[in-house]
Amino acid sequence: MESALVVVVVAVLFGGMVLMLAMGYQSSEAERARQARARQADATARASAITVAPGFFASTDEAVAPAQSVFNETMLNQLEHHVRLEQAVVAQFVHQPSVDNLYRRSGTSLHAQ
């Protein structure tokens, strides 16, 4: 009788342990899946932010004219001219950093072209 009771107690204990292990495994798997979803959502949000960022500098009040969609040598020259002028101004900042040198006027702007 006593031995049967011991067997029952051991069986209950063993069953309980197995059940706890199974539940623990299930909850850790669920947590892992939740973290993976969170990582994916974070990566997607970062990617969208990167995709959207260039628009911050672009003009939003004008549609891009069809002519602009074709490569244009003049545009390239204007861009290089702009970079050269900007770089000449920035060179002063590199040698002597100051707010005045940083925002000194160069007489060129891509937005005006």
Place this chain on the structure above:
Amino acid sequence: MQESLRAAELFDGLDAAKLARLGAIARKRTLESGDYLFLLGDSAQYVSLVVRGLVDLCLPITIGGVLKDITVEAVGPGKTIGWSALVRPFRFTLSARAAAPTEILAFGRPEFEELFLADPAIERVVRKGISELMVGRLTMFQALWARELQRALDPGRQAASV
């Protein structure tokens, strides 16, 4: 070659004996106008010294759906290009294109590192020169970026300044 090494900013302060050691690992290369020395993203295996001619450092920008290299800096004799070969992740961050017939001296990373081990004084001078080059580039792009950002935020302010 000794004269070119003496005129190099990167080796400023090194005596004739040390310049001779550098000369022993240098490889001469010539480029025609329009030839690319390296492209942005390439594995950076060598630092180059411009001996003659002009090299444009370029950044690829898409204009009207076409990818074009825009010159952001022109590098002449005595100047160094390709510092990425001595700094991880050893990838070029700009493209380099000859703007005229050009002659360069190239120094491979393994040869440089071997020389650095043998003569730490050379390493100190070269690392200092590379640091100054990087600071100059960082400051220049920081300023260019800040100016464009300022224009985007408040186009009128820059026109009113200085």
